[in-house]
Amino acid sequence: MSKPRAKLTDNFPGCPVESTLSFLDGKWKGVILYHLLQDGTLRFNELRRRIPAVTQRMLTKQLRELEEAGLLSRTVFPVVPPRVDYALTPIGRSLEPVIAALRLWGKEHVICENGRKYMVMPEEKAASKAA
Amino acid sequence: MSKPRAKLTDNFPGCPVESTLSFLDGKWKGVILYHLLQDGTLRFNELRRRIPAVTQRMLTKQLRELEEAGLLSRTVFPVVPPRVDYALTPIGRSLEPVIAALRLWGKEHVICENGRKYMVMPEEKAASKAA
DNA sequence: CTGGATCCTGGGTGATACTG
DNA sequence: CAGTATCACCCAGGATCCAG
Numbered sequence: 147m148s149k150p151r152a153k154l155t156d157n158f159p160g161c162p163v164e165s166t167l168s169f170l171d172g173k174w175k176g177v178i179l180y181h182l183l184q185d186g187t188l189r190f191n192e193l194r195r196r197i198p199a200v201t202q203r204m205l206t207k208q209l210r211e212l213e214e215a216g217l218l219s220r221t222v223f224p225v226v227p228p229r230v231d232y233a234l235t236p237i238g239r240s241l242e243p244v245i246a247a248l249r250l251w252g253k254e255h256v257i258c259e260n261g262r263k264y265m266v267m268p269e270e271k272a273a274s275k276a277a
Numbered sequence: 278m279s280k281p282r283a284k285l286t287d288n289f290p291g292c293p294v295e296s297t298l299s300f301l302d303g304k305w306k307g308v309i310l311y312h313l314l315q316d317g318t319l320r321f322n323e324l325r326r327r328i329p330a331v332t333q334r335m336l337t338k339q340l341r342e343l344e345e346a347g348l349l350s351r352t353v354f355p356v357v358p359p360r361v362d363y364a365l366t367p368i369g370r371s372l373e374p375v376i377a378a379l380r381l382w383g384k385e386h387v388i389c390e391n392g393r394k395y396m397v398m399p400e401e402k403a404a405s406k407a408a
Numbered sequence: 409c410t411g412g413a414t415c416c417t418g419g420g421t422g423a424t425a426c427t428g
Numbered sequence: 429c430a431g432t433a434t435c436a437c438c439c440a441g442g443a444t445c446c447a448g
Contacts, residue, residue, distance in 0.1 A: 162381070162382070163310075167379060172440080176295055177295050222410090250374070251297045265347055303420080321431075325430095334422075335422080359429050
């Protein structure tokens with residue numbers, strides 16, 4: 147199945163938010179899409195290097211799910227050593243505004259420090275500037 | 278902890294996409310935020326009615342997590358029968374562009390039919406489905 | 409280099425029953 | 429009405445070893 151968690155009986159039609167989220171479900175899909183949007187085409191280990199915390203197993207899994215969903219294409223070069231390129235499909239690329247929105251909000255409202263995440267209230271930022 | 282799945286050791290700072298996604302993690306957060314954005318303030322059962330597939334347990338849980346994250350406020354009225362209002366905080370409301378992007382993409386690229394989800398290629402819509 | 413196969417576990421999620 | 433308490437299941441996700 148292409149949906150890892152979604153039981154396909156979630157809710158009635160009419161919740162595109164849920165639908166979209168279901169394609170981003172999984173711990174690494176968002177990051178993968180982000181890097182693919184940034185760099186165009188990436189090989190397996192190039193992706194790994196950009197997402198240090200991911201394991202091969204999970205990277206493979208999430209890539210396959212994204213591929214099955216039609217969001218990215220996987221190109222195998224029959225050479226030795228093996229080479230596999232990953233790139234977004236047109237649909238995958240159409241997620242750009244979504245990823246951009248996610249990224250923007252994260253930059254605005256979350257502080258990442260040593261791997262920890264802290265929320266930042268806009269008022270605090272404004273207040274510190276104004277007051 | 279406020280993050281259900283995120284191990285906080287995911288990746289180095291620099292991935293706001295991941296950060297944002299971590300706040301939307303969980304099966305119902307997106308939908309909850311969406312409805313709260315739509316309707317302003319909602320009571321517990323009003324939310325339930327808008328998300329038929331959710332159980333009380335999960336609705337409660339996700340609401341608490343969103344509250345702990347600071348995205349929504351929970352107002353208890355000491356009356357009988359009980360009444361609890363949920364509304365977005367300013368930060369919660371700041372997620373509007375994100376939810377909007379998610380929703381827009383879903384409307385453009387996903388068809389919900391009888392609870393099932395089908396991807397729709399923009400090209401296929403433009404050009405008649407020939408395959 | 410790019411995976412596949414296997415084992416394992418944490419906790420997310422559901423179902424149900426109960427309560428002020 | 430708005431939850432809490434419990435039990436049980438399933439599978440996402442990590443670790444490790446193996447393979448072409």
